Amino acid sequence: MTGNYPSDLRREVDAALKTYFPSVDRQAGDLGRAMEYALYSPGKRFRPVLALTAASAVGGRYREAMPTACAIEFIHAYSLTHDDLPALDNDTLRRGRPTCHVKFGEDIAILAGDALLTEAFAIIVNEQLETAPTERVIGVLKEISKAAGIKGMVGGQAVDIIETGQEMDLETLRFVHEHKTGALIEAAARCGAILGGGTKQDIEALGGFGKRLGLAFQMVDDILDVAGSVESIGKNVGSDRENNKMTFASGVGVEESRRMAQETIDEAIAGLDGSVSDQDGLIELARFVIGRTS
Ligand code: GRG
Secondary structure (H helix, E strand, O other), rough: OOOOOOOOHHHHHHHHHHHOOOOOOOOHHHHHHHHHHHOOOOOOOOOOOOOOHHHHHHOOOOOHHHHHHHHHHHHHHHHHHHOOOOOOOOOOEEEEEEEHHHHHHHHHHHHHHHHHHHHHHHHHHHHHHOOOHHHHHHHHHHHHHHHHHHOOOOHHHHHHHOOOOOOOOHHHHHHHHHHHHHHHHHHHHHHHHHOOOOHHHHHHHHHHHHHHHHHHHHHHHHHHHHOOOHHHHHOOOOOOHHHOOHHHHHOHHHHHHHHHEEEHHHHHHHHHHHOOOOHHHHHHHHHHHHHOOO
């Protein structure tokens, strides 16, 4: 992993994810195995790591935010599982392995995604309430339900689908990126700040940071789809072109989109502007986003 990515936090998230896995009725057949497959395959755990880092940045104890951090990874795993389906991107490789529907069939992959999304909310209401005051947990539920739904990830994905095959203007493309990918990353930062006991100003500062990070994250993702390698990104390259998807990389070129991503990261860091007490971990994550190769 490039740069000073906090691998210790990633390992803690990996361990915690196992503890939140639901017991699955044997009658549900492959469902549990498909959920585990989607969840435990080797991802970066960027969103949970960001949530934990945000909790520390505002002076909180990061481990107390672990249930929500893991719940966000459950939602991320659902979104990848559904995004790979034949009706969407029709991808066969994810995190260096066959995609969930290739391994378990489309029907089970759809259900595994549905169940991962639902379990995420069960983790928050059952586990997060053990370590955080009710009003903070309600704040987290508001953030995550908005980020995952029509006003966030699914809404952004819908516009992406509707616009497929057409020349999008950069404003629409930015909308797609900020919603499809950015919303969950922004929510991770905001939830970390909420659970860490941040002030309103902290939460807004972390939200602005997360929003810019999310936009840059997707810009870099588009670049990697053109200029990355299968070995490094663990998925097939050229998927956007194959699916007729416009991206910043195809719209303005790889060099210009790299410059725009760097500018967005610089703005994210500048936007913290002394308003958050401990910024080092956040800045490391921002640098990771621009330098990442996987
Ligand atoms: C409801 C049918 C249906 C589909 C929804 C919500 C959705 C499908 C798709 C959202 C789009 C999406 C998958 C956005 C995420 C884009 C992205 C940059 C993924 C890669 O994230 P990384 O690099 O992956 O963090 P790892 O593997 O490291 O976790």
